[in-house]
Amino acid sequence: MTPHILTRSLDRAATAFVLLVAAVGVLIPLSNLLLPQGSMFQVPTYLVALWGKYVCYAILALSIDLIWGYCGILSLGHGAFFALGGYAMGMYLMRQIGSRGVYGNPILPDFMVFLNWDKLPWYWYGFDKFAFAALMVLVVPGLLAFCFGWLAFRSRVTGVYLSIITQAMTYALLLAFFRNDFGFGGNNGLTDFKDILGFNVQAEGTRAALFLLSCLALIIAFLICRAIVSSKLGKVLIAVRDAESRTRFLGYRVESYKLFVFTLSACMAGVAGALYVPQVGIINPSEFAPANSIEAVIWVAVGGRGTLIGAALGAVVVNYAKTFFTSGPLAPYWLFMLGALFILVTLLLPKGIVGTFNSWWEPRRSTGIAADEASAAREDGISAAKMAE
Amino acid sequence: MNVMDTRATSAMLYLDGVHVSFDGFHAINNLSLTLAPGEMRAIIGPNGAGKTTMMDIITGKTKPDEGTVLFDGTVDLTRLDETRIAELGIGRKFQKPTVFESQTVQDNLLLALNVDHSVRGTLFWRGSKAESERIDKVLETIRLTDARNRLAGSLSHGQKQWLEIGMLLAQDPKVLLVDEPVAGMTDVETHLTAELLKEINRNHTIMVVEHDMTFVRELGVKVTCLHEGSVLAEGSIDQVSSNERVVEVYLGR
Amino acid sequence: MVKARGDQEALALLTGLGDQPPLVTKAAASAVSSIQSNLAMWSMVQNAWYGLSLGSVLLLAAIGLAITFGVMGVINMAHGEMVMLGAYTTFVVQEVIRTRYPALFDYSLLIAVPLAFLVAGFIGVLIERTIIRFLYGRPLETLLATWGLSLVLQQAVRTAFGPTNREVGNPSWMSGAFELGQITITYNRLWILCFTLAVFAILLAMLRYTALGLEMRAVTQNRRMAASMGIATSRVDALTFGLGSGIAGIAGVALSQIDNVSPNLGQSYIIDSFMVVVFGGVGNLWGTLVGAFTLGIANKFLEPVAGAVLGKIAILVLIILFIQKRPRGLFALKGRAVEA
Numbered sequence: 005m006t007p008h009i010l011t012r013s014l015d016r017a018a019t020a021f022v023l024l025v026a027a028v029g030v031l032i033p034l035s036n037l038l039l040p041q042g043s044m045f046q047v048p049t050y051l052v053a054l055w056g057k058y059v060c061y062a063i064l065a066l067s068i069d070l071i072w073g074y075c076g077i078l079s080l081g082h083g084a085f086f087a088l089g090g091y092a093m094g095m096y097l098m099r100q101i102g103s104r105g106v107y108g109n110p111i112l113p114d115f116m117v118f119l120n121w122d123k124l125p126w127y128w129y130g131f132d133k134f135a136f137a138a139l140m141v142l143v144v145p146g147l148l149a150f151c152f153g154w155l156a157f158r159s160r161v162t163g164v165y166l167s168i169i170t171q172a173m174t175y176a177l178l179l180a181f182f183r184n185d186f187g188f189g190g191n192n193g194l195t196d197f198k199d200i201l202g203f204n205v206q207a208e209g210t211r212a213a214l215f216l217l218s219c220l221a222l223i224i225a226f227l228i229c230r231a232i233v234s235s236k237l238g239k240v241l242i243a244v245r246d247a248e249s250r251t252r253f254l255g256y257r258v259e260s261y262k263l264f265v266f267t268l269s270a271c272m273a274g275v276a277g278a279l280y281v282p283q284v285g286i287i288n289p290s291e292f293a294p295a296n297s298i299e300a301v302i303w304v305a306v307g308g309r310g311t312l313i314g315a316a317l318g319a320v321v322v323n324y325a326k327t328f329f330t331s332g333p334l335a336p337y338w339l340f341m342l343g344a345l346f347i348l349v350t351l352l353l354p355k356g357i358v359g360t361f362n363s364w365w366e367p368r369r370s371t372g373i374a375a376d377e378a379s380a381a382r383e384d385g386i387s388a389a390k391m392a393e
Numbered sequence: 394m395n396v397m398d399t400r401a402t403s404a405m406l407y408l409d410g411v412h413v414s415f416d417g418f419h420a421i422n423n424l425s426l427t428l429a430p431g432e433m434r435a436i437i438g439p440n441g442a443g444k445t446t447m448m449d450i451i452t453g454k455t456k457p458d459e460g461t462v463l464f465d466g467t468v469d470l471t472r473l474d475e476t477r478i479a480e481l482g483i484g485r486k487f488q489k490p491t492v493f494e495s496q497t498v499q500d501n502l503l504l505a506l507n508v509d510h511s512v513r514g515t516l517f518w519r520g521s522k523a524e525s526e527r528i529d530k531v532l533e534t535i536r537l538t539d540a541r542n543r544l545a546g547s548l549s550h551g552q553k554q555w556l557e558i559g560m561l562l563a564q565d566p567k568v569l570l571v572d573e574p575v576a577g578m579t580d581v582e583t584h585l586t587a588e589l590l591k592e593i594n595r596n597h598t599i600m601v602v603e604h605d606m607t608f609v610r611e612l613g614v615k616v617t618c619l620h621e622g623s624v625l626a627e628g629s630i631d632q633v634s635s636n637e638r639v640v641e642v643y644l645g646r
Numbered sequence: 647m648v649k650a651r652g653d654q655e656a657l658a659l660l661t662g663l664g665d666q667p668p669l670v671t672k673a674a675a676s677a678v679s680s681i682q683s684n685l686a687m688w689s690m691v692q693n694a695w696y697g698l699s700l701g702s703v704l705l706l707a708a709i710g711l712a713i714t715f716g717v718m719g720v721i722n723m724a725h726g727e728m729v730m731l732g733a734y735t736t737f738v739v740q741e742v743i744r745t746r747y748p749a750l751f752d753y754s755l756l757i758a759v760p761l762a763f764l765v766a767g768f769i770g771v772l773i774e775r776t777i778i779r780f781l782y783g784r785p786l787e788t789l790l791a792t793w794g795l796s797l798v799l800q801q802a803v804r805t806a807f808g809p810t811n812r813e814v815g816n817p818s819w820m821s822g823a824f825e826l827g828q829i830t831i832t833y834n835r836l837w838i839l840c841f842t843l844a845v846f847a848i849l850l851a852m853l854r855y856t857a858l859g860l861e862m863r864a865v866t867q868n869r870r871m872a873a874s875m876g877i878a879t880s881r882v883d884a885l886t887f888g889l890g891s892g893i894a895g896i897a898g899v900a901l902s903q904i905d906n907v908s909p910n911l912g913q914s915y916i917i918d919s920f921m922v923v924v925f926g927g928v929g930n931l932w933g934t935l936v937g938a939f940t941l942g943i944a945n946k947f948l949e950p951v952a953g954a955v956l957g958k959i960a961i962l963v964l965i966i967l968f969i970q971k972r973p974r975g976l977f978a979l980k981g982r983a984v985e986a
Binding site for chain 1: 719788793796800956962963967
């Protein structure tokens, strides 16, 4: 990427965010590994894994915000891309188990032995190599999104129709992955992982490294999104979001733009899923559940759609709340709270936390109706001065 | 373009025998109309006469059931989509002003500029001096220089109309389709808009749809009156406005 | 003689004959093939019946959704929960009858239908007035808000009635089955089919002949114009939402007869209902009817070939592909009114 894109995308808030994530990414593992256990500042290993999970969710939220907040595409099936990336990583981890499985088959994962399969299905080939699996983490979700998007955007399936068919897509995948004969472990999914690149996935050092990597991935994903939304491409995306047909009449090929961000977004979701699986230790079909995808959308809404920092923040806040409430005596009320969150955010806080903060913090732009709708544009740093450079 | 005359017609826009119906309602009925290069044409007619639908057909939003629609004598517009038609050089201003409300006036114009519209081109775009000069010039023409950093959504109705005309200017198409440019404007603004369109007409072909007869008169161009999806009368404003049928269906006595 | 019986048993008998004189073998072979084609025919009929039955269930679940989506452009993710509330209303009615007036048990469904309509309809109006009306013009947000609502309603029912399945009984006239040729038709499925068609007909008549119906159709076709003609669109919206929810409640009564009554009842129908609406197109109830029965029958004919789950996946994929061809469904409104 050329430098001017980098300088343009890093405004003050963005730089602060990157530094914050970098600091968290380094400090949490360090405190976990170096400080003595029981020390006040020592972060226990289970918390490292938990926060690693949140960071992966933050990447997923970014990917949703890129298409929903900036281009108006509400995908209710992004969990599918996340899960596919996760399965690609899970397949690699399964192959790494080798003969240490319960049945001790050096090639076949346990569930295949259990189902009396005598050889590996062709689509499992290559997943013993990390590089191949890592490539598939990007390619499989990306390819699905590309084909799906190519069909949908070309025939101008928009709005709620698109949301519904993305939901149908993830539902169809849910049903498929539940099947034993589909070759991905059916109901139980993939689990009991041992090693990743030769390191024990349970080891503290590995967990710390995975956490650091997740933070790094979050930073990279954030920078890519920033680069996009602060470029002229970002202005076109917002134009598509606000007045799609007007954009067409200006001579923009709207479907290409949508396809580009949708595919990119799916790849990002795939990476998030791939980092999620070794930290959580399991991937199963429930990740495809439509409810999961919708929940991810609400993270973005809570944080502030059309504000990248908000999306990442929303994912962490909502999931922290979920962990906090579901593990306490308030557990039966969590669904009430989550449901109420959906309703209250859409009704009372349509701009989300960061969006609302922004419009309160910088009341410098013009007033009126437009100001309400403009929060998304604002965060992009579409500043006049930069244009003339 | 080929100078040798392989064209079906020398007209800039050529519509012949166009039909469109929606669920049995004939919105456009055997419509034939030609627009010569460099011409400005005013289109009048009662509501439902098919004015906007005609623009939809020319810009590729609606596909006609039958009939010929040619651009520049050679290009069959019925086979192209909106993007392609816009790229060819047909720009459109909508009846209801449609600007990108959450973006600044300046960004609206930037988006309209007829430069590289590919995904790659916009991702790696960096402004050039020529581009910002063009935008400055358009801003001056539409009198929005002071409002350049305001959000388009915060403009007044008349200003939005002008911004949309400005976007057409930035787009610099060969043909401008302008749908009701002075609706909701004050008399002064209306007058200025007429001046502006005449100015633009020096090097662009224009088709204007408008109800405001004072404005149409001020333009001083050939007028076509549509009714029930076809041409009712055509000629100078005086000829058309004295036409019996036009008076009956549209102007009123 | 054996041939005349023409069923599975006879087929097993004939194919299991083993060594016999040539004449008998030949006769048996011809009998076998004739029985086989006979059976194939009946299995087609059986599939068609299952398909119609599934279609009627889908129609019942989707029809309310189609109305709200058609008139208001609103996707109600909590629609399934309205169905669930209808089913729980039936449960409560039956509980009361069981403990107080056991003699009335056969009439429990007749009592439950209007009650379920009122309960779900009332909650529907409440939802419209307190949530949805603030979100008009923002269909995607509506989708999220109603999803949140569905979580709340599910959890509320789970808290009130417990997470497990509740027993809803079949009245005597809905129990049992009769034989028609080679296939068995259960009374509850048959009644549900009739009930669905009746609901559909009543709804159609209501849309055509009542003032509310006229107003609803006007708003569907052109909201702005309808508003400017003096139709109180907000009242129409509230009533439409109430009507759609009420019908979902009725659907719940019917579904309580063939499905488990649990807090998750609605969820299992919601995606299928969406598919019906998207496939059938918006703004036309006939589209919903055709959509529901097409999907029902297609599903049941694919099942024996591909298996239940794969069949379902195939249907989903087909609908996703179909949407590409007809982005607005089978029966779509055309013209300028479509894009507001």
